[in-house]
Amino acid sequence: MNNSKQPKPTLTGQRFKTRKRDEKEKFEPSLFRDAIVQGLDETAGDPEAVSRFLDVTGSKLDYRRYADTLFDVLVAGGMLAPGGTLVDDGDKSKVTRTSVCVFTADEDIEKMRAFAQVFSKLLRRYKYLEKYLEEEFKKLLMFLKGFSESEQNKLAMFTGILLAGGALPATVLSSLFTDAIVKEGISATFAVKLFKTWIAEKDMNSVTFALKKANMDKRLLELFPPNKQSVEHFSAYFTANGLTELATFLRAQQTLGTRKELQKELTEKLELGEPVKEIAVYVKEEMRKNDISEQAVVSLMWTCVMNKVEWNKKEELVTEQAVKHLKQYTPLLASFTSQGQSELTLLLKVQEYCYGNIHFMKTFQKIVVLFYKADVLSEDTILKWYREAHLAKGKSIFLEQMKKFVEWLQHAEEESDSGEEED
Numbered sequence: 001m002n003n004s005k006q007p008k009p010t011l012t013g014q015r016f017k018t019r020k021r022d023e024k025e026k027f028e029p030s031l032f033r034d035a036i037v038q039g040l041d042e043t044a045g046d047p048e049a050v051s052r053f054l055d056v057t058g059s060k061l062d063y064r065r066y067a068d069t070l071f072d073v074l075v076a077g078g079m080l081a082p083g084g085t086l087v088d089d090g091d092k093s094k095v096t097r098t099s100v101c102v103f104t105a106d107e108d109i110e111k112m113r114a115f116a117q118v119f120s121k122l123l124r125r126y127k128y129l130e131k132y133l134e135e136e137f138k139k140l141l142m143f144l145k146g147f148s149e150s151e152q153n154k155l156a157m158f159t160g161i162l163l164a165g166g167a168l169p170a171t172v173l174s175s176l177f178t179d180a181i182v183k184e185g186i187s188a189t190f191a192v193k194l195f196k197t198w199i200a201e202k203d204m205n206s207v208t209f210a211l212k213k214a215n216m217d218k219r220l221l222e223l224f225p226p227n228k229q230s231v232e233h234f235s236a237y238f239t240a241n242g243l244t245e246l247a248t249f250l251r252a253q254q255t256l257g258t259r260k261e262l263q264k265e266l267t268e269k270l271e272l273g274e275p276v277k278e279i280a281v282y283v284k285e286e287m288r289k290n291d292i293s294e295q296a297v298v299s300l301m302w303t304c305v306m307n308k309v310e311w312n313k314k315e316e317l318v319t320e321q322a323v324k325h326l327k328q329y330t331p332l333l334a335s336f337t338s339q340g341q342s343e344l345t346l347l348l349k350v351q352e353y354c355y356g357n358i359h360f361m362k363t364f365q366k367i368v369v370l371f372y373k374a375d376v377l378s379e380d381t382i383l384k385w386y387r388e389a390h391l392a393k394g395k396s397i398f399l400e401q402m403k404k405f406v407e408w409l410q411h412a413e414e415e416s417d418s419g420e421e422e423d
Helices: 029-042 047-057 067-076 109-125 129-142 149-165 170-177 179-183 186-201 204-213 231-240 244-272 276-290 294-307 315-327 330-334 340-356 364-373 379-389 395-422
Strands: none
Touching: 029 047, 029 067, 047 109, 067 109, 067 129, 067 149, 109 129, 109 149, 109 186, 129 149, 129 170, 149 170, 149 186, 170 179, 170 186, 170 204, 179 186, 186 204, 186 231, 204 244, 231 244, 244 276, 244 294, 276 294, 276 330, 294 330, 294 340, 315 364, 330 364, 340 364, 340 379, 340 395, 364 379, 364 395, 379 395
């Protein structure tokens, strides 16, 4: 038997040379910048020529490695140092800045659109640049203090156009909440110009959708210093600057958030079995502080009260269970039905709930009568609901259920009217 070791296999073969045209030239950032600046200057600012230059040059220069320098030059005309100042090499023999950029263009929407088209074409050709563009704009917005007022205005317009066109996500706006620019009022001023452009380029719906998607809708108050972070101040500021739609949107978002918090607190208080009077006092204070309507509160309260119970699955038992459960909360519900519209809101919620929960289909009339006897619902509201204000959901079933009770109410109403006439 031969015990000698076999030689290990080796990989051999032909070594291929990389074709010269496939190699990307490797530059330091300053050399990369110089090549881009020179090329842009040769275009004489013609957008089509700029796009052609950037398209061709991407196969020669390493856009991926120097993406931040590329975007610095296209926006500011040169390479940016921390804080937003342009880097000066101190070499007067070479040109390190270009006039073919966003900051040196006229403060004009058409000029900004032309530059946005250049960016769009560049991103279509080099898709990987999208993430670098987002990072670049987060940085640019943080550097706002280092830019002139005119440069800030142009950047605001340009950012608004890119947001409207989908080239940037709304997450870039997080940089506007940086303390240094918030404190000096730069963030709010910039936001006004940006949102005006965005809305003009698209519409308010696209703005609200993008803000919600990026979770920016709940942070808009942070455009102002802590002592001014109120819905009232935000609304007044943006309304005065012609952005009433944005003010209305924020107010609605804040109200929605407050309602969710109130629902959570109310659920906890009901679970702990806190006295109804104490709960009513707490809720009324929250209504006053957060400007929440009685209709919104009674709707929310109904949901919390009904979610507190594990309902019986047998139709013949659930009615008795529902009446017994709701009876203890009628004083609480009555505290928030002081207006006819609030009563109708509650009645419609009851109809909707009974229709949506099949075991409650025969319970509707019992709940309404209970609420009538406990002064939660008035005669006028019930009659209005029956005649014209009911929902289409389960309409025929619930109207039939209520027929005899409504006839009784109408008869009592007629007797009351005739009694008044005799007096």
